[in-house]
Amino acid sequence: MxxxxxxxxxxxxxxxxxxxxxxxxxxxxxxxxxxxxxERALVPTxxxxxxxxxxxxxxxxxxxLAARHGITIVNAPGTIDAGYRGEIKVALLNTDREAAYExxxxxxxxxxxxxxxxxxxxxxxxxLDESVRGEGGFGSSGYAAAGN
Numbered sequence: 001m002x003x004x005x006x007x008x009x010x011x012x013x014x015x016x017x018x019x020x021x022x023x024x025x026x027x028x029x030x031x032x033x034x035x036x037x038x039e040r041a042l043v044p045t046x047x048x049x050x051x052x053x054x055x056x057x058x059x060x061x062x063x064x065l066a067a068r069h070g071i072t073i074v075n076a077p078g079t080i081d082a083g084y085r086g087e088i089k090v091a092l093l094n095t096d097r098e099a100a101y102e103x104x105x106x107x108x109x110x111x112x113x114x115x116x117x118x119x120x121x122x123x124x125x126x127x128l129d130e131s132v133r134g135e136g137g138f139g140s141s142g143y144a145a146a147g148n
Contacts, residue, residue, distance in 0.1 A: 005055060007114060011047040015112050024060060024111025027090065033103040035094035040074055042089045043109055051082040051114065058113045059090055065109070070096035073110060080112075088112070 002021075015025035030046040051057055057080030065071040074091040090110045094101050103109060133140065 003116075005052060005114060007052075007055075008050040009047065010049075011045075013046075015047060024113045026062075026108040027059065027088065027110045027112050028105075029090075029103050029107050029109045030105055031103075032105055033092075035071070035092060035101045035103065037094055037097050037100060040091060040093040043092050043103065045088045045090060045109070047088045047112075048085060049080070049088070050085060051080065053082050054116055054119075055082055055114055056080060056117045057088075058115065059088065059110050060113060062108060062111060069099070069101050070094060071101055071109075077113075 012030065013028060015027050017025050027045045027047060030044045033041050033043050035041055049057065059073060059076075059078035059080065061072045061076055072093050072095055074093045078091065080088060092103075092109060
C-alpha cells in the first residue's frame with residue numbers, strides 16, 4: 001500500500017497526479033518563458049510547501065518534454081529539504097540545438113516526488129568491506145546486456 005503524507009502548501013494550484021499510482025505530481029509554470037536553443041531559465045511554479053521532517057521533495061523532468069523537445073532540468077533531481085519554505089522554481093534547460101521552446105503559464109514543466117529519506121550517520125573506519133563491484137565506477141558494469 002502506498003504511504004500518504006500531508007504536505008502543507010501555499011500555491012495558486014496544487015501539484016496534481018495525472019494518473020492513479022503516479023510517483024510524481026505535476027508542477028506548472030506561473031510565467032511565460034521562451035527557451036532558446038541551449039538556454040536555461042529558472043521557471044517559477046508559485047508553489048511553497050512545508051515537508052515534514054524525514055521527507056524530501058525531488059523535482060524531476062517530465063519525460064514527454066525531454067523526449068519530444070529536449071527540455072530537461074539542469075540539476076535533476078532538484079532537492080527540496082524539509083526546512084525549505086521558499087517557492088519551488090525549476091531550472092529548465094533546452095538541449096535542442098535548433099528549436100526554441102515556448103512555455104506558457106499553466107504548462108506542466110516538471111514533476112514533484114515526495115519521499116521519505118534516511119539521515120546518515122557517517123562512521124569513520126580504517127577500511128571498507130569488499131564488494132562485488134569494488135572500486136569500479138563510471139561504465140564499470142559495461143554497456144551491453146549480460147551474455148552479449
